[in-house]
Amino acid sequence: MAIERTFSMIKPDATRRNLTGAITKMLEDAGLRVVASRRVWMSRRDAEGFYAVHKERPFFDELCEFMSSGPTVVQVLEGDNAIAKNREVMGATNPANADEGTIRKVHALSIGENSVHGSDAPETAAQEIRYWFSDTEIVG
Numbered sequence: 001m002a003i004e005r006t007f008s009m010i011k012p013d014a015t016r017r018n019l020t021g022a023i024t025k026m027l028e029d030a031g032l033r034v035v036a037s038r039r040v041w042m043s044r045r046d047a048e049g050f051y052a053v054h055k056e057r058p059f060f061d062e063l064c065e066f067m068s069s070g071p072t073v074v075q076v077l078e079g080d081n082a083i084a085k086n087r088e089v090m091g092a093t094n095p096a097n098a099d100e101g102t103i104r105k106v107h108a109l110s111i112g113e114n115s116v117h118g119s120d121a122p123e124t125a126a127q128e129i130r131y132w133f134s135d136t137e138i139v140g
């Protein structure tokens with residue numbers, strides 16, 4: 001299997017509850033390596049740019065409001081099949097549908113305040129990593 005990189009965020013509902021370490025441990029226990037990490041309080045404009053793909057969705061305003069409501073931890077994760085592996089350890093978008101033991105099952109509050117973000121494909125991973133990190137900040 002190929003070594004990949006993916007983009008992850010620990011969302012404001014989780015940083016607010018002091019879960020940065022607990023969530024990072026779940027990622028690391030799944031075999032993912034944190035090769036870049038930064039805590040940011042993103043602006044509304046940052047959130048709108050990052051989630052531009054969702055701008056026609058009914059939850060777009062709520063999502064951008066939430067994502068700029070407190071600190072987020074932006075990360076690059078590396079490992080075998082990292083994109084799919086991260087999505088697996090995150091669990092389904094709605095925690096009510098997430099598998100036992102996944103981050104969203106254990107920690108998420110709702111479909112909106114669902115604790116983590118993870119890229120869904122190689123193209124979005126590359127684009128999302130580039131949105132938050134320069135090459136020199138990623139140290140594998």
Ligand code: ADP
Pocket residue numbers: 054059062063092093111112113114116117118120
């Ligand atoms: P995922 O984060 O699992 O890739 P999406 O890309 O579909 O899910 O949605 C992006 C984010 O938008 C979700 O993680 C969640 O925070 C928010 N969201 C998705 N659907 C809803 C909804 N029905 N109501 C409120 N927020 C939502």
Ligand code: MG
Pocket residue numbers: 118120
């Ligand atoms: Mg998504």
